[in-house]
Amino acid sequence: MNDDNSRDLYERALSVMPGGVNSAVRAAIEPYPFFVQKGDGGHVVDADGNRYIDWVMGLGPLLLGHDLPEQVQASIQQKASEGPIYGTPTEIEVDLAEFVVRHVPSVEKVRFVNSGTEATTSAVRLARGYTGRNKIVVNQGGYHGAQESTLVEGDHENPAPSSAGVPQSFAEHTLPVPFNDEEAVREVFEEHGDDIAAVMTEPILGNYGIVEPAEGYHEFLREITEEHGSLLIFDEVITGFRVGGLGCAQSEFGITPDITTFGKIVGGGFPVGAIGGRAEIIEQFAPSGPVFQAGTFSGHPVTMAAGLETLKFAAANDVYDHVNDLGDQLRGGLEEIVADQAPEYTVAGTDSMFKVIFTRDGEAPTNAADVQNAETDRWRRVFWGQMKDQNVFLSQNQFECQFVSYNHTEDDVERTLEAYKDAL
Missing domain, CATH: 3.40.640.10 (Type I PLP-dependent aspartate aminotransferase-like (Major domain))
Known part of the structure; x- marks a missing residue:
C-alpha cells in the first residue's frame, strides 16, 4: 500500500505543528498517520488514494456518515x-x-x-x-x-x-x-x-x-x-x-x-x-x-x-434502527471470532458503539484500570496496522471508541469481520 503523500505531508507538518498534528491522538500511529483527502459514505480516501472502511467517523460526530442527506x-x-x-x-x-x-x-x-x-x-x-x-x-x-x-x-x-x-x-x-x-x-x-x-x-x-x-x-x-x-x-x-x-x-x-x-x-x-x-x-x-x-x-x-x-x-427516518442493527451484527460477529481465535479478549459496546478489548482473561472490564491492563501496545503497534493493511480504519488506540454510521452497509460489516478474522 503506497503512502508516499501521507509521509511527505507528515514531514511538512512536523516543521510547523507540534508532533505534526492538531490533536494528540492523531499521532498515536507510528511511524506516522495517514492523511485523509475526503470522506465517501462510510469510507475515507487518503492522500495516496487508498480507500478505507471508516469506523472512526471523526471520533463520533458523524451519525449520518460522510455523505450527508x-x-x-x-x-x-x-x-x-x-x-x-x-x-x-x-x-x-x-x-x-x-x-x-x-x-x-x-x-x-x-x-x-x-x-x-x-x-x-x-x-x-x-x-x-x-x-x-x-x-x-x-x-x-x-x-x-x-x-x-x-x-x-x-x-x-x-x-x-x-x-x-x-x-x-x-x-x-x-x-x-x-x-x-x-x-x-x-x-x-x-x-x-x-x-x-x-x-x-x-x-x-x-x-x-x-x-x-x-x-x-x-x-x-x-x-x-x-x-x-x-x-x-x-x-x-x-x-x-x-x-x-x-x-x-x-x-x-x-x-x-x-x-x-x-x-x-x-x-x-x-x-x-x-x-x-x-x-x-x-x-x-x-x-x-x-x-x-x-x-x-x-x-x-x-x-x-x-x-x-x-x-x-x-x-424522521430509520437512522437509529440501521446503525444499531449494524452494531449488533458487528458485535455478534466479533464475539464469534473472539471466542474461536482469542477467547482472552472481550467485545464491548452498545447501540452503534463497538470495540474489541485485548483483555488477558476474557472478562469484560468494569473500570479504566482493567482496560489499562489490557494488551494496549499490541493493539496499537501490531493489530491496528494489520487492519489498515486490509483497508479498515479503526480508532488509533485501544482506548478510543468506534462508531457505526447511517452510511455503513452490511457489506462493510462483513468485510470488516473478515479483516478481524485475519488480524486476530
Missing part, C-alpha cells in the same frame, strides 16, 4: 452562503435548542458552545457557582476534555495533575474514583460531602475502551448526590444522540442528571458543545446569572443548521 447539505450550504458570523442571535439557535429540550428528558434549557471540552469546563464552573462548593468527583479513566479540572490522575486521597501546566492546587479540588466503585464514592462523600459541587461521569466510559456501568451504579450516584446537595453531571459528549437515540443515554438508563454536556453529534460534524439541564441551574449562566460564560463562535449558524437537520433526519 440532501436536506442536511442544503441547510449547511444555505447558512454558509448567508454569511459566516454576526455577533448576534439567529433563529436557527432557537430551533436547535427547542429540539434538544423537547427530546432529552433532563434538559429544560441549554447553552451552546464550541467543543465538548468547552462544555465540560463550563459545566464544572456552573456546578461550583450554583452550589457554592469547590470539589468535583470524577471517574478514573473518564474523559471530560482537555481542561484543568479533569486532567487529574491518582485517587481521591492523592489527586495529581495528569498534564504539565496544571497546578497541584487545581488538582486538589478533583477527586478521582474508580468507575463502578460505590464504596469509593461513599468514602469521598463521607470526607468531603459538604464541599462536593458535583459528580461528573460518562454514562458509559467511551474514551477508555467502552466500559458499561454496573447495575444500579448510576442510580446510586443519583441518590448520593441528592442526599448531599451535590449535582449529578452526565457527560454525554460521546453518548449523546447515539446511545438511546434522541433521548440520549440518560433515557436508556432511566436517570435524570442535573446537568448534561453534549458535543459531537449535536453539531452534525461541525465544532460544537452544549450544556443542558434544569432551568434554575442553567439560568445561572450570564447574562441571567453570576456564572460567566461566553464565546464569539457559540451558536454558529452553520453548526446549528448541521446539528438540527442531522437530528431531524434521524427522527
